[in-house]
Amino acid sequence: MLENKTAVVTGGTRGIGRAIVLKLSQMGANVVFNYRSNDAMAQELVELIQATGKKALAVKGDVKDFNDAAELIALTVKTFGSIDILVNNAGITKDSLILRMTEEDFDDVINTNLKGTFNCIKHAAKPMLKAKKGRIINMASVIGLIGNPGQANYAASKAGIIGLTKAVAKEFATRGITVNAIAPGFIESDMTDKLSDDQKSAILKNIPAGSLGSAEDVASLVGYLSTDEAKYITGQVINVDGGMVV
Ligand code: NAP
Numbered sequence: 449m450l451e452n453k454t455a456v457v458t459g460g461t462r463g464i465g466r467a468i469v470l471k472l473s474q475m476g477a478n479v480v481f482n483y484r485s486n487d488a489m490a491q492e493l494v495e496l497i498q499a500t501g502k503k504a505l506a507v508k509g510d511v512k513d514f515n516d517a518a519e520l521i522a523l524t525v526k527t528f529g530s531i532d533i534l535v536n537n538a539g540i541t542k543d544s545l546i547l548r549m550t551e552e553d554f555d556d557v558i559n560t561n562l563k564g565t566f567n568c569i570k571h572a573a574k575p576m577l578k579a580k581k582g583r584i585i586n587m588a589s590v591i592g593l594i595g596n597p598g599q600a601n602y603a604a605s606k607a608g609i610i611g612l613t614k615a616v617a618k619e620f621a622t623r624g625i626t627v628n629a630i631a632p633g634f635i636e637s638d639m640t641d642k643l644s645d646d647q648k649s650a651i652l653k654n655i656p657a658g659s660l661g662s663a664e665d666v667a668s669l670v671g672y673l674s675t676d677e678a679k680y681i682t683g684q685v686i687n688v689d690g691g692m693v694v
Contacts, residue, residue, distance in 0.1 A: 449675055450477035454528040456520065457481045458511050458568060459538030461489040463637035464587070467663035468535055469493060469504070471671045477533065478503040480524045484510055484538070503528070511538045511564030512556075521571040533583045533674045534572045536565040536609075541639060543598045554601045561605035562612070569616060569627075582625035583674045586613050587666075588685060590633045590693045606631075610685050617683030626682040628673055633689025635661045657690030 455472045459465040460481025473479045479497065483490050483506065490506035497504035507523055509516030524531050539561045542553040565586050576582030591599055592606025610629050617627035634640055634651050640660065643651070652658065666688050672678055673686075687693055 449671075450475040450533070452476075453532040453674075454478045454480065454524060454530050455533035455535065455674065456524050456531055456568070456572070457535040457537055458520075458564065459483065460506075461486050461493060463639065464632065464635060464663045464666050465535075465537040466493060467667035468537060468670045470497070471664070471667035472533065472535075472674060473497050473500070473502045473504060475671055475674070476502075477674070478505075478528045480505045480507060480520070480527070482507050482509055482511065482520050482538065484508070510560075511536075511567060512559040514567050514570075517564070517567035518571045521568065521575070525575050530579060531572050531575050532579075532581065533585070534568055534576075535585045535587070535670055536568050537587045538564055539587060539589075539605075541599065541602050543602065545598050546600045549600060557601035558605050558608070561602070562608040565609055565612060569612075573620075576625050577620070577623055580624045582620075583678070584613075584616065584620075584625065584627040585670055585673050586627070586629045588613070588629040588631045590631050590687060590689050593631060593685070593687075593693055613685065614683050621682055624679075626673070626679065628681060628683070629685045630666060630669055630673075631685050631687045631689065631693070632666050633661060633687065633692040635663060635666060635688075637663060655690045655692045656694075659690065661688060661690055 461483040589606040613629040
């Protein structure tokens with residue numbers, strides 16, 4: 449379904465990003481994924497994909513660095529000739545109540561989650577506009593829709609991603625490029641492993657489906673939004689949250 453297409457996934461070594469990398473590769477795409485620190489995990493993922501006969505490239509870099517984002521997109525185009533799909537998935541949390549939140553914690557989360565998304569869109573836009581086609585999928589969160597105590601920085605970054613998504617969707621709508629956001633609820637990953645059992649059981653009470661989601665639940669939607677079949681879906685925020693926010 450995605451044969452002869454090239455996808456870039458930021459934050460691809462772990463959790464949701466890794467599931468997205470594997471999904472897009474299984475669907476036939478060449479996949480370039482970025483990561484910040486864990487070289488061994490990145491290498492293991494490249495080898496896993498190459499063993500299936502598909503192409504993958506890992507590019508180390510920090511999405512909040514404008515030049516690293518430029519390098520990621522330039523290397524993709526140089527290696528595979530195009531960028532057809534951009535998944536802005538890299539994200540971090542640095543939680544604390546607003547009175548205790550440091551300026552550094554606020555800036556780091558905004559710069560990684562929101563500015564990082566802007567950086568990659570900015571550099572991917574030119575080749576996509578030239579090709580008159582593309583798919584941009586940004587990882588937001590239900591927290592960007594409803595807020596959460598202790599996550600002012602994270603909620604602001606994810607709400608910002610939603611606004612960014614809608615604005616760019618309108619700018620690119622006539623150019624064959626769709627731009628959508630996904631808002632996961634609580635998904636099993638390193639990010640949610642940090643929660644205590646008490647926090648988890650409190651969260652489960654608010655999820656009608658009665659369980660946390662999996663990274664593959666999110667990756668499936670990324671896969672669909674990446675296809676030609678999804679060409680008339682743009683500017684949307686789609687929740688993958690077991691009915692948590694309806
Ligand atoms: P995760 O397990 O913590 O993995 C985060 C990934 O992002 C890692 O590959 C990490 O690479 C990379 N990364 C972090 N900062 C980066 C940076 N500055 N530059 C490049 N890569 C960076 O996270 P996750 O739970 O899978 O979450 C993925 C996305 O979904 C995030 O945007 C998150 O906000 C969103 N989300 C998650 C949930 C959830 O319940 N898990 C819910 C809603 C939304 P390194 O390992 O090299 O640091």
